[in-house]
Amino acid sequence: KAGVTQTPRYLIKTRGQQVTLSCSPISGHRSVSWYQQTPGQGLQFLFEYFSETQRNKGNFPGRFSGRQFSNSRSEMNVSTLELGDSALYLCASSPGQGPHEQYFGPGTRLTVT
Amino acid sequence: GEDVEQSLFLSVREGDSSVINCTYTDSSSTYLYWYKQEPGAGLQLLTYIFSNMDMKQDQRLTVLLNKKDKHLSLRIADTQTGDSAIYFCAESSDNAGNMLTFGGGTRLMVKP
Secondary structure: OOEEEEEEEEEEEEOOEEEEEEEEEOOOOOEEEEEEEOOOOEEEEEEEOOOEEEEEOOOOOOEEEEEEOOOEEEEEEEEEEHHHHHHEEEEEOOOOOOOOOOOEEOEEEEEEE | OEEEEEOEEEEEEEEOOOOEEEEOOOOEEEEEEEEEEOOOOOEEEEEEEOOOEEEEEEEEEEEEEOOOOEEEEEEEEEHHHHHEEEEEEEEHHHOOOOOEEOOOOOEEEOOO
């Protein structure tokens, strides 16, 4: 069974630009969550999607948004990039609606210059 | 908000046992997890324990949960140099879907 895949793996963007990251969950998994990992703040929850609906949202500004498609693939978008958005963005997939084991992808390393 | 705390660093000799500790504050935690992260990589799920269990063993890994003290530990038996990594504990609760709250991570260094 293929694991969680994330594309692209690395990205360099300039301040003020926007970026879209993609996540394909494990086959059959319907929940996708996104996390931001930085040296200063650690791992922070961004949002979770289940069956194309956002179920939970972390404490991030509205510049961070996401969506989920009918095949459970998910994208997250960050608009008007700031230097502080430089981070490893991780997505995790899980089978269902309640707390379950979650499997992470390798992450997308975003650098904002 | 809810909090998960871990010590920053642990150093052990190859062949010894490692014990990584974690405390959490959310009394409604349903699952507690241990993840491993190697340099430049994502998070690898090592094991998890449901909150109504006291212990779970999986090969070299033993998880102990003291729900009264809200204390979770991960014991790695016969630690190898390949176990050197950052270990994160995390918790999720019934009222928060699949949202995980992570500790800050414990860096394990295994000396030959």
